[in-house]
Amino acid sequence: MADTPRRNRGCPARRKRVERALSVVAIDTSRPSRPAATGQISTWSLSLFRLRHWLSQSSPYLGFLGVAGLVLLWYLSTEFFNVPRFNKLPGPVSVWREFTSASPTFGISIYTPEYYMHIFWSIWRVLQAFFWATVLGVPLGLFMGWKRTFRDYTFPVLEIVRPIPVLAWVPVAILIFAGIASREAPVIFLAFLATFFATVLNTMLGVESIDEVYFRAARCLGSKSRHIFFRVVLPGALPFIFTGLQIGVGVGWFSLVAAEMISGEYGLGFLIWDSYVLSQFPVIIIAMLTLGVVGYAFSAIIRIIGSTLMRWTDRSAL
Amino acid sequence: MAAAASVIQKRNGGFAPTLRRGTVSIVGILILWEIGRRFQFPFLSAVPAPTEVVRSLDKIITNGKFWNDWIASFTRVLSGFALAQLIGVPVGLLMAMNRTLRYLWFPPLEILRPIPPLAWVPTSIIFWPTTELSIIFVIFLGAFFTVVLNVLGGARAIDKRHIRAALSFGSKPRDIFWKIVLPATMPSIITGMAVGMGVTWEVVVAAEMIAGKSGLGYFTWASYVGGNYPQIIIGMVSIGIAGYFSSGAIRLIGKFATPWQRQI
Amino acid sequence: MTPAGAINIHNVSKVYDPGGANVLAVDNCSMDIAPGEFCVIVGPSGCGKTTLLNAIAGFHEITGGEIRLDGRPICTREFTAEPGADRIVVFQNGALFPWSTVLNNVAYGPVVQGAASRPEAKQKAQSLLSELGLSGIGGRYPNELSSGMRRRVEIARALINEPKVLLLDEPFRAMDALTKGVAQEFLLQAYDRVRKTVFFITHDLEEAIFLADRVLVMTTRPGRIKQTLHVDFGRPRNFKMRASKQYLALKTQVFEAVREEAVSAFEAGERELA
Numbered sequence: 066m067a068d069t070p071r072r073n074r075g076c077p078a079r080r081k082r083v084e085r086a087l088s089v090v091a092i093d094t095s096r097p098s099r100p101a102a103t104g105q106i107s108t109w110s111l112s113l114f115r116l117r118h119w120l121s122q123s124s125p126y127l128g129f130l131g132v133a134g135l136v137l138l139w140y141l142s143t144e145f146f147n148v149p150r151f152n153k154l155p156g157p158v159s160v161w162r163e164f165t166s167a168s169p170t171f172g173i174s175i176y177t178p179e180y181y182m183h184i185f186w187s188i189w190r191v192l193q194a195f196f197w198a199t200v201l202g203v204p205l206g207l208f209m210g211w212k213r214t215f216r217d218y219t220f221p222v223l224e225i226v227r228p229i230p231v232l233a234w235v236p237v238a239i240l241i242f243a244g245i246a247s248r249e250a251p252v253i254f255l256a257f258l259a260t261f262f263a264t265v266l267n268t269m270l271g272v273e274s275i276d277e278v279y280f281r282a283a284r285c286l287g288s289k290s291r292h293i294f295f296r297v298v299l300p301g302a303l304p305f306i307f308t309g310l311q312i313g314v315g316v317g318w319f320s321l322v323a324a325e326m327i328s329g330e331y332g333l334g335f336l337i338w339d340s341y342v343l344s345q346f347p348v349i350i351i352a353m354l355t356l357g358v359v360g361y362a363f364s365a366i367i368r369i370i371g372s373t374l375m376r377w378t379d380r381s382a383l
Numbered sequence: 384m385a386a387a388a389s390v391i392q393k394r395n396g397g398f399a400p401t402l403r404r405g406t407v408s409i410v411g412i413l414i415l416w417e418i419g420r421r422f423q424f425p426f427l428s429a430v431p432a433p434t435e436v437v438r439s440l441d442k443i444i445t446n447g448k449f450w451n452d453w454i455a456s457f458t459r460v461l462s463g464f465a466l467a468q469l470i471g472v473p474v475g476l477l478m479a480m481n482r483t484l485r486y487l488w489f490p491p492l493e494i495l496r497p498i499p500p501l502a503w504v505p506t507s508i509i510f511w512p513t514t515e516l517s518i519i520f521v522i523f524l525g526a527f528f529t530v531v532l533n534v535l536g537g538a539r540a541i542d543k544r545h546i547r548a549a550l551s552f553g554s555k556p557r558d559i560f561w562k563i564v565l566p567a568t569m570p571s572i573i574t575g576m577a578v579g580m581g582v583t584w585e586v587v588v589a590a591e592m593i594a595g596k597s598g599l600g601y602f603t604w605a606s607y608v609g610g611n612y613p614q615i616i617i618g619m620v621s622i623g624i625a626g627y628f629s630s631g632a633i634r635l636i637g638k639f640a641t642p643w644q645r646q647i
Numbered sequence: 648m649t650p651a652g653a654i655n656i657h658n659v660s661k662v663y664d665p666g667g668a669n670v671l672a673v674d675n676c677s678m679d680i681a682p683g684e685f686c687v688i689v690g691p692s693g694c695g696k697t698t699l700l701n702a703i704a705g706f707h708e709i710t711g712g713e714i715r716l717d718g719r720p721i722c723t724r725e726f727t728a729e730p731g732a733d734r735i736v737v738f739q740n741g742a743l744f745p746w747s748t749v750l751n752n753v754a755y756g757p758v759v760q761g762a763a764s765r766p767e768a769k770q771k772a773q774s775l776l777s778e779l780g781l782s783g784i785g786g787r788y789p790n791e792l793s794s795g796m797r798r799r800v801e802i803a804r805a806l807i808n809e810p811k812v813l814l815l816d817e818p819f820r821a822m823d824a825l826t827k828g829v830a831q832e833f834l835l836q837a838y839d840r841v842r843k844t845v846f847f848i849t850h851d852l853e854e855a856i857f858l859a860d861r862v863l864v865m866t867t868r869p870g871r872i873k874q875t876l877h878v879d880f881g882r883p884r885n886f887k888m889r890a891s892k893q894y895l896a897l898k899t900q901v902f903e904a905v906r907e908e909a910v911s912a913f914e915a916g917e918r919e920l921a
Contacts, residue, residue, distance in 0.1 A: 123483070123486060124486040127483060127486035127487045128486055128487070128489065128490040129490075130487060131486070131487040131488055131489070131490050131491045132490050132491050132494060134487075134491070135491040135494075150510055150511070150512070151510070153509050153510065154506060154509060154510055214400075214404070217400065217401045217404035217405060218404045218405070218407070218408040219408065220405070221405035221406075221408060221409055222408055222409060222412055225409065225623075226623075228581075228584075228623040228624070228626045228627040228630075229619050229620070229622060229623035229626075230584050230585040230587075230588045230589070230622055230623075230626065231585065232585060232588050232589040232592065232600075233588050233600065233603055233618065233619045233622050233623075234619065235592065235604070235607075236603060236604065236606070236607030236612075236615045237429075237430055237615060237616075237619065239607070240429040240430060240607075240612065240615075241429045241430060243429060315497075318497070318499060319499040319500070319501070319585070320585075322499040322501055322502055323499065323501040323589040323593075326501060326502075326504070326589075326593060327589070327592060327593060333502075334499075334501075334502070337502055337504075337505055338505065338593075340505075341505030341508070341509075346509070349505050349506060350506075352502070353498050353502045353503070353506070354498070356497070356498050356499060356502055357494060357495065357496075357497040357498040358497075360497035360498070360499070361493075361494075361497040364497070
C-alpha cells in the first residue's frame with residue numbers, strides 16, 4: 066500500500082536492528098505526537114488524554130517499583146537482616162511509627178506542633194533570603210549583562226568572591242551580625258549569598274543570550290534606553306532568570322540547612338543536628354525526608370510560575 | 384588602508400579598559416574595606432582588614448600545619464570526587480541508554496536529590512566507622528547527583544541524526560556507544576565534573592566545620608573559635624583559591640578531551 | 648517640496664578587522680536612490696551588501712566616503728547617526744519580539760517614540776493589520792505563526808512608523824520558494840500603498856527583478872557596483888509577469904554578470920562575515 070510507512074516494510078531483521086540501535090539512546094518513539102490545533106481541544110480532555118497515555122506506558126509503574134525497591138533495600142538492610150553497620154541506622158518501620166504516632170517518643174511527628182514550627186522557620190528563612198537575593202540580584206545581573214562598562218567594574222569582584230564556598234562565610238557572618246539579630250541574620254545571610262550568586266550569574270547570562278538582532282530592531286524602531294531595558298532586556302532574559310531562581314532556591318536550601326546545623330535555633334537543619342546529638346535517630350530521617358519534599362516543592366513552584374509567565378516560549382521545543 | 388585600520392582599533396577599545404576597570408574596582412573595594420575597619424563602620428568593622436590579614440599570612444605560611452590542612456582537604460575532595468565520577472558517569476550513561484533502567488532509577492534519585500548533602504552528615508557519621516569516611520561519603524553524595532544529571536541530560540540530547548548516520552555505515556551498538564555516544568556526551572561529562580567540583584568544595588568545608596579535625600574548613604572554624612580572626616579570612620581565601628584551581632583544572636582537562644569544541 | 652527618502656551613497660568603503668586581517672568588505676561603492684524608488688542590490692553571500700545596509704541603518708561604521716539621507720549625512724568616517732525610525736530594518740531571520748503579541752509588536756514603534764498612547768497605538772496597529780489582510784492574529788505570539796505570516800507582521804511593524812526608507816535584509820531568504828512568492832507579492836502590495844523608498848538586498852536574481860525598479864549587481868568581496876539594470880515593468884505587478892519574454896530577457900542580461908561573481912565567491916571559499 067502506498068501509505069504504509071516505509072519502516073514497516075522490508076525485512077524484519079533490519080527493523081529489529083534499527084530499533085535496538087535507536088534504543089541505544091532510548092529515543093522515545095512511543096510518545097504521541099501533539100494534537101495540532103491546541104485551541105480546539107479543551108485543556109481538561111487534553112490532560113485526561115495525557116494521563117491515560119502516561120498510565121498506559123511502563124514508566125510510572127517502573128518508577129513506583131524503583132522507589133519501592135529503595136525503601137525495601139533500606140528496610141532489609143537496617144531492620145530485617147540487621148546488616149552490621151546498617152543496623153545502627155533507623156529503619157523505615159521505626160521512622161514511620163515515630164512519624165505517625167500521636168505521642169512520639171522523641172517529640173516530633175505529624176501530630177506535634179514542633180514539627181511544623183521547624184518547617185516554618187526553615188521556609189521563612191529561605192523566603193527572606195530568596196527575596197533579597199532576587200531583589201538585589203536580578204537588577205544587578207540585568208545591568209551587568211546589558212552595559213559592558215558596568216560589567217567591567219563589577220564582574221571581577223564577583224568572580225573573586227564567588228569561588229569561596231558559602232559555608233566558609235559562617236564565622237565572618239557571625240562576626241558581622243554580632244550586634245543585630247545575631248541568631249537569624251547569619252543564617253539568612255548565608256542562604257542569601259548562595260542564591261544571590263546563582264541569580265546574578267544566570268541573569269547576566271540571560272541578557273547575554275539575547276540575540277543582537279532584537280536590540281537592533283528595537284533601536285531602529287526608535288527606542289530609548291529605558292524602553293530597551295524594560296521591553297527587550299528584561300523579557301529576553303526571563304527564561305534564564307527563572308532557571309537561575311530555580312538553581313538559586315536549590316543552593317539556598319543547601320546553604321540554609323548547613324548554616325542551621327552549625328549555628329541555628331529551630332529549623333530543619335538544626336533539628337537534624339540536634340536529634341543526632343541527642344541520639345534521636347528516627348527524627349533525623351524524618352527531618353531529612355521533610356527537607357527533600359519541601360525543597361522539591363519550592364523548585365516546582367518556581368518552575369510553574371516561570372512557565373506561566375513565559376507562555377510565549379517556543380512550545381515545539383518542549 | 385592603514386589609517387582605516389587604526390581607526391577600527393581605536394573604536395573597538397581592545398582589552399585595556401576592561402582590565403583597567405576591573406583592577407580599579409578590586410583595589411577600590413580593598414581600600415574601602417580597610418577604611419571601614421579603621422573607622423569602625425557598622426558592619427565592616429567586625430571583619431579583619433586586609434592589612435591585618437596580610438600580616439597574619441606571613442606567620443601562617445611558614446607554619447607546617449597550615450599546609451597539612453590543605454593536603455587533608457584536597458585528599459578528601461579528590462577521593463569523594465573521583466568516587467562520584469567512577470560511579471556517577473556509568474550510572475548516567477546506563478540510564479540514558481536503557482529506558483527500563485531510567486524509569487526505574489530516576490524517581491528514587493529525584494526523591495533523594497533535594498536532600499542537601501550536609502543533611503546526610505549525622506547519618507553518615509553513625510554509619511561509617513571513621514570520620515574520614517563519613518566526610519568522603521557526604522562529598523560523594525554532593526557530586527554524585529550533579530554528575531548523573533549532567534551525563535543523563537547530555538547523552539539524551541545527542542542528535543539522533545548522528546546515530547542514524549552511524550547506522551547507515553553499518554555500525555554495531557558497541558561502536559555506537561564508544562564512537563558516538565561517549566564522545567558526544569563528553570562535554571556534558573566535563574560540565575558535570577566542573578559543577579560537581581564546586582559542590583564538592585562547598586560540602587568539604589561545611590563537613591569539616593561540623594565534624595572534622597583537620598582541613599581548611601576546620602582551620603577556618605578553629606580560627607574563629609580560637610579568636611584569631613585574620614586567619615578566618617586566610618582560610619576563606621585559601622578555600623576559594625583551592626576551589627577555583629580545581630575547577631580550572633577540570634576545564635583544562637575538558638579542553639583536551641573535547642578538541643572539537645575549540646573556538647576560533 | 649523636500650524629497651523624502653533620497654539616499655546618496657558616495658564612495659563608501661568599509662574595512663573589517665577580524666583577527667587583524669584587515670578585510671576590505673566594501674570598496675568605493677556609490678549609488679543614488681531616488682525617493683520612493685524600489686532599489687534592489689543583488690550579489691553573492693559575503694559580498695558586502697549587508698554591510699552597506701547596516702551602515703545606512705546606523706549599526707555599523709564606515710571607514711571611507713559618506714552616506715546621506717535627504718541631504719543630511721547619516722554615516723561618515725567620523726560619525727554614524729543613531730538608528731532611528733526614519734530608516735527601519737526588516738531583518739533576515741525575523742526580529743519580532745517573541746515575548747510580545749503581534750499587536751504589541753506592531754504597536755511598539757509609536758508607543759516607544761511617544762507618538763501615540765498605548766491604546767491609540769494598538770488601534771492604529773489593528774487597523775493597519777486589517778488593511779494588510781492580517782486581521783485576527785493580533786493576540787497571537789510570534790512563535791505560533793508561520794514564517795510567512797511573521798515576515799508580514801514585521802513589515803507591518805515597520806510601516807506603521809511611516810519611515811522615510813524601508814531597509815530589507817534578505818527578508819525572504821529562509822522561506823521555501825512557494826511561500827516566498829506570496830510574500831513578495833505582499834511586499835509589493837504594501838509598497839504600492841505607501842511608495843516609500845525601499846532598499847532591498849538579496850542573492851536571488853529572480854526576486855530582484857520581480858520586485859525592483861532598479862537592480863544593482865554587486866561584486867564579491869570587496870564589494871562594488873558592477874552593473875545597473877532598470878526594470879521597466881509597470882506597477883502593480885503580479886506573478887504572471889515572471890513568465891513574460893521581457894522578464895526573461897532582463898534575467899539573461901544580468902545573469903552572466905551575477906554568475907561570474909557567484910563563481911568567484913564560491914572558489915574563494917571565504918567565510919561570510921555578519
